[in-house]
Every structure is written in C-alpha cells, then in structure tokens.
Amino acid sequence: MKNAKLRTLCITIFTFFLVASGTSTPSNGASIFDLLPDGPGTTGYLGFTFEETRPTLGQLVSTISSNVIRKDKNDVPAMYLCTSMDDPQCTKGESIVAQLMLPPCATPADRMCVEALALGSGTNPLEQARLEREIAGPRTPADSITGLPAGGGPSLWSAPTVTNQAGSKTYGVSVRVMYFQNRVGLGSASKRDAPISLQSMRIDVVPVDIITGDYSPLETYASVNSDGGATFGTRQSGKSTGNYTDPAWLDNGSYGKYVDFADQTRVALTLRMGSEMTGWLYGRLKDVRVDVSPLDKNFNKITIEGAPVAAPGAYGVIKKSDLKNYPAIDARVRLGSNDFGYNELVNTPGTRGLGYSPVGNFTDFAAFEPILKAMPGAKSQWLIQSGASANGYQPQVTSKCFQDKSKLLGIVTTNALIYENGAPEFKDGTLNYKVAGLHHQADGVTLTRGTYDLAIRSETARCVYGFSDAPFQASISVIGADGQEQTIATESIREDAKREWLFLSAQNFTFSSPTIKVKLTQEKKLTQAAPTTTTTTTGKKVITKTISCVKGKVIRKVSGTNPKCPAGFKKR
Numbered sequence: 001m002k003n004a005k006l007r008t009l010c011i012t013i014f015t016f017f018l019v020a021s022g023t024s025t026p027s028n029g030a031s032i033f034d035l036l037p038d039g040p041g042t043t044g045y046l047g048f049t050f051e052e053t054r055p056t057l058g059q060l061v062s063t064i065s066s067n068v069i070r071k072d073k074n075d076v077p078a079m080y081l082c083t084s085m086d087d088p089q090c091t092k093g094e095s096i097v098a099q100l101m102l103p104p105c106a107t108p109a110d111r112m113c114v115e116a117l118a119l120g121s122g123t124n125p126l127e128q129a130r131l132e133r134e135i136a137g138p139r140t141p142a143d144s145i146t147g148l149p150a151g152g153g154p155s156l157w158s159a160p161t162v163t164n165q166a167g168s169k170t171y172g173v174s175v176r177v178m179y180f181q182n183r184v185g186l187g188s189a190s191k192r193d194a195p196i197s198l199q200s201m202r203i204d205v206v207p208v209d210i211i212t213g214d215y216s217p218l219e220t221y222a223s224v225n226s227d228g229g230a231t232f233g234t235r236q237s238g239k240s241t242g243n244y245t246d247p248a249w250l251d252n253g254s255y256g257k258y259v260d261f262a263d264q265t266r267v268a269l270t271l272r273m274g275s276e277m278t279g280w281l282y283g284r285l286k287d288v289r290v291d292v293s294p295l296d297k298n299f300n301k302i303t304i305e306g307a308p309v310a311a312p313g314a315y316g317v318i319k320k321s322d323l324k325n326y327p328a329i330d331a332r333v334r335l336g337s338n339d340f341g342y343n344e345l346v347n348t349p350g351t352r353g354l355g356y357s358p359v360g361n362f363t364d365f366a367a368f369e370p371i372l373k374a375m376p377g378a379k380s381q382w383l384i385q386s387g388a389s390a391n392g393y394q395p396q397v398t399s400k401c402f403q404d405k406s407k408l409l410g411i412v413t414t415n416a417l418i419y420e421n422g423a424p425e426f427k428d429g430t431l432n433y434k435v436a437g438l439h440h441q442a443d444g445v446t447l448t449r450g451t452y453d454l455a456i457r458s459e460t461a462r463c464v465y466g467f468s469d470a471p472f473q474a475s476i477s478v479i480g481a482d483g484q485e486q487t488i489a490t491e492s493i494r495e496d497a498k499r500e501w502l503f504l505s506a507q508n509f510t511f512s513s514p515t516i517k518v519k520l521t522q523e524k525k526l527t528q529a530a531p532t533t534t535t536t537t538t539g540k541k542v543i544t545k546t547i548s549c550v551k552g553k554v555i556r557k558v559s560g561t562n563p564k565c566p567a568g569f570k571k572r
Contacts, residue, residue: 035317046353047317047351047354048329050364052381054204054248060101062138068186070229080230085143094183097179098179099151100177103153112273113271115301116269126305132155134152136153154248162262164265168208176202179197181195206256211256216240218250265307265380272299274299279423283413284415286307286415287505288305288505290303290304306453311378312442315375326370336354409456409460412433414453430518431454435450435514452516454504454518457500474519474521476518477516547572549570551570
C-alpha cells in the first residue's frame with residue numbers, strides 16, 4: 001500500500017510540475033480565454049475545456065528526478081533534478097520518476113528508439129521519410145543496473161513528396177516514456193538497485209513548419225518554490241529572445257511549429273520497444289494496422305499505421321455568480337478543489353480556466369454537457385498512448401484474457417471527445433466500448449460524426465469467446481444513449497493473412513454517448529479457456545466474405561468465411 005501511495009504521489013507532483021512549467025498547447029485553434037463573451041479581458045467567469053492537448057515544452061525533454069514529501073517543510077512536495085541515476089540528488093527522495101524521450105535509432109543494435117517513419121497520401125503507397133536530425137536539448141544516460149534506457153529528444157523527419165497543410169514536407173516524432181522506481185528510504189537507506197517499471201508511453205507524429213530565428217534549445221535547471229520546496233523547470237538556453245507560437249520544440253536557430261496534416265494523409269511509425277510494453281494502447285487514429293515482431297527475448301519491433309483524426313474539443317463558460325444555479329457543475333468543481341481552492345476560485349474577480357482530460361472523464365462530461373459547445377478549428381492528431389489516464393481513470397477489465405502481461409493485446413482508437421483508455425468490456429456476449437461527445441459541431445447544426453477502430457490479437461479474441469482455431473464471424477453495432485441501434489455508413493471487419501490480428505472499424509455514428517458493440521460468432525464454440533498461448537496456422541491465406549444485412553433502417557455488415565445475418569436481419 002505504501003508503494004502505491006508513493007507512486008501516486010510522485011506522478012501527481014510530477015504532473016503538476018509539467019503543467020506549471022509550460023503553457024499547455026491545445027489540439028484546437030482557440031484557448032478558453034479567446035472564447036469568453038467579451039474576449040480575453042473578460043472578468044468574473046469560470047471557463048471549462050475538454051480537449052486532447054499537445055505536450056508542453058517541459059514534457060518533451062528527458063529528465064530524471066527524485067521526489068519526496070518534506071515533513072520539515074509542512075508536507076511540501078520536493079523534486080530534485082538528477083543528472084543520472086547515480087547522482088547524489090537521487091538519494092534525497094524516496095522515489096525516482098524518469099521522463100525519457102526516445103531518440104532515433106543509430107545502429108541495428110540500438111533498442112528503445114525510433115526506427116522509421118513512413119507517410120502516404122490517399123491510396124498511394126507509403127514512402128519512407130528521411131531522418132534530418134535529433135532535436136538538441138537535455139540528455140540522460142542509460143543505466144545498466146536498472147535497465148533504464150537513455151533519454152534523448154524529439155526527431156525531425158522529411159517526406160519525399162507528402163506535404164502538410166503548411167506546404168512543408170517536415171514532420172516531428174516524439175515518443176515519451178515514463179518510468180518509476182521506489183527507493184524506499186532516503187540517503188544511505190536509499191535502494192539504488194530497486195526495480196524500475198515502465199508506467200506510461202505517449203507517441204506523437206506531428207506535421208511541423210520550421211521557423212528560423214533567434215532560438216536556442218531547452219535546458220533544465222533546479223529551483224526552489226516560494227514555499228521552500230525544491231523543484232526544477234525548463235527554459236531556453238543562452239540569451240535567445242525570439243518569440244514563438246505553438247512550439248513542438250526549440251532548437252539551435254529554429255523551432256518546430258505545429259501545423260495540420262493534409263487531407264488523406266496516412267502515417268506508419270516503427271519503434272523498437274521493450275517487451276514490457278504490453279496490454280492495450282489507445283489514442284487518436286483511424287483505419288489502424290499493426291505489426292509486432294520480436295527482435296530478441298527482451299525487445300520487439302512495433303509498426304503502427306493509421307490516418308490522423310481531428311478530435312473536436314469542447315468548452316463552456318459560467319459567470320461565477322451563476323455557479324450556484326448549476327448544482328451538478330458546482331459539485332464537480334468542489335470535488336476537484338479543497339475548501340480554500342474552491343473559495344479562492346469562486347470569490348476572486350478574475351476569470352479562471354479549468355481543463356479536463358478527455359480520457360475516461362464520462363462523469364465530468366455528463367455534468368458539464370448542458371453548457372458545452374464545440375471548439376472551432378480542431379487539428380488532426382496522430383497519437384498513441386498507454387497507461388493510466390491523467391485523472392486516474394482505469395477501464396473495467398472483465399476478462400482474464402485481457403490481463404495477459406506477456407504481449408501487446410490490442411489498440412483502441414477514436415475521434416470521440418471522451419473515450420476509454422483500455423480494452424473493451426466483455427459483457428453479455430459482446431465487446432463494449434464507451435465514447436461520448438457533443439451532438440453538433442461548432443456551427444450548432446452539423447452533426448458530429450464518430451470513428452472507432454479496434455485492433456485485437458486474434459488469439460485474444462478467441463480466448464475471450466472460448467473459440468477454437470477455426471475461422472469466426474464478426475459484426476459491429478452502435479447503440480445510442482436511448483438504446484436504439486444506429487445506422488452506420490461505414491463499417492469494416494477483417495483478419496490479416498496470418499490470422500494474428502483482427503481489425504474492426506465503425507465510422508459515421510453520432511453522439512452524445514453511444515456504446516460500440518462487437519460480437520464474434522463461430523459454428524463450433526468451445527468451453528471458455530484460460531488465457532494461454534494458442535498456436536495458429538500462419539502463412540495460409542484465408543478467404544473471407546462480407547455481406548450486408550438489413551433490419552428496417554439499420555444496415556449491418558458481417559464478415560467471415562461463411563457469414564450469416566444476425567437474428568432479425570435479412571441479407572441485402
């Protein structure tokens with residue numbers, strides 16, 4: 001229990017540092033202060049946002065810190081910056097948090113690195129991008145005792161022909177991994193060789209425009225808060241004075257500015273990752289493909305391919321004096337603050353903005369939905385993540401087959417404003433995945449259309465349903481909050497030629513809180529089996545058929561070697 005509390009504490013205070021050390025960059029084109037009734041100078045309001053934000057500059061550098069609650073400072077958290085795991089600063093805290101940016105691979109022997117980036121447009125084949133350089137900035141050394149990899153910086157790549165919306169062919173890749181080590185004690189009691197574990201990962205591929213000028217790379221520095229707690233931050237090195245907007249990074253004499261993908265762009269990213277990266281990934285993609293192949297007993301080569309999606313953000317504003325008229329919102333604001341924080345928030349004259357994570361935040365979204373509007377100008381994102389959400393949300397895991405820690409089991413992606421960060425829930429014979437969002441876009445008239453993609457290991461799907469190695473059929477449906485099934489304009493179900501991965505996609509459904517249901521069927525069903533490794537036939541081409549089934553206005557596609565319409569449906 002103590003270890004769990006320490007881990008939560010460290011992640012909490014480290015997250016606070018990251019937010020406090022830089023300006024968050026929204027995925028959308030406007031900030032909450034620009035959207036106030038009378039513009040940025042409006043006073044006396046509370047503003048609320050739900051959106052998938054870009055990383056801050058402080059989240060795109062490699063750092064190692066030692067963290068502790070200082071009893072001699074009235075329980076003030078302290079974070080000590082370490083140059084390496086052997087730095088004496090690392091003995092001042094009870095736990096270590098390592099934020100590492102994975103560098104591009106330099107040799108075939110390199111591990112925990114970015115191997116390749118490929119891009120394509122429309123139906124054209126993907127083309128390999130050229131690595132231009134790794135962005136300058138803080139570096140951290142690898143540690144042979146714990147196995148902690150080296151930390152580098154983001155990388156800049158150039159595509160031969162695929163341009164972004166700014167007309168440039170330049171793209172950035174940032175892969176951030178977070179590690180945690182509990183050293184148990186302080187000083188001489190600190191356990192230097194305690195086990196270290198991978199906590200989370202975030203992968204971004206971003207189109208950028210390179211802006212030249214008086215810019216310098218970031219550096220880290222130690223500091224002390226006004227309350228006496230040790231901390232650290234990031235800043236431009238040297239005496240640079242150049243102004244920048246929407247920065248993906250700062251470099252020597254230039255910076256990468258976030259722009260948008262061109263329409264119909266596809267991206268494939270190849271990583272060399274440790275086998276501890278298992279379980280479920282989630283993020284912002286559509287039309288997903290995945291390939292995992294072992295490099296050795298400890299590392300895999302993972303290629304994720306898909307098209308970026310624009311996830312619309314949402315915002316709402318309330319006069320502080322009117323907050324009492326919205327009891328559900330008032331209760332959520334109180335829950336997120338202590339008494340002092342709530343009173344300071346409500347009773348001061350200035351306007352404040354509060355941001356909410358889109359991952360798993362169904363309760364807050366339901367409370368705020370009556371006042372929310374869609375943000376204008378959503379930019380597309382190519383984003384994959386793993387680990388717990390920022391607000392601590394964890395999806396319900398009801399199948400033992402989803403608890404296998406030996407391999408990557410699946411990827412769930414969507415453009416929904418609110419979404420879950422893990423495996424679908426297996427209940428009543430279907431795989432169920434919850435999403436939520438606003439019914440209309442920013443104009444208040446155009447319907448918001450949703451996308452959902454599920455890539456799941458075939459053996460995991462067979463384990464869930466107790467299926468044999470024989471081919472199976474799959475169907476997908478979307479059930480609205482009113483319990484009615486929606487008509488889906490685009491639906492795709494396929495299994496790869498090696499029968500290792502099953503890919504399902506539903507697009508063009510509407511919000512506000514639908515549930516996507518996936519059902520698999522097989523002619524001969526076996527007794528539910530424990531999650532054991534199943535040897536499948538490889539290299540054999542499997543011929544599948546897809547039929548359209550209709551019931552009233554509902555159209556459903558079913559795929560398999562011998563597809564049949566579900567009960568109540570007729571073949572069209």
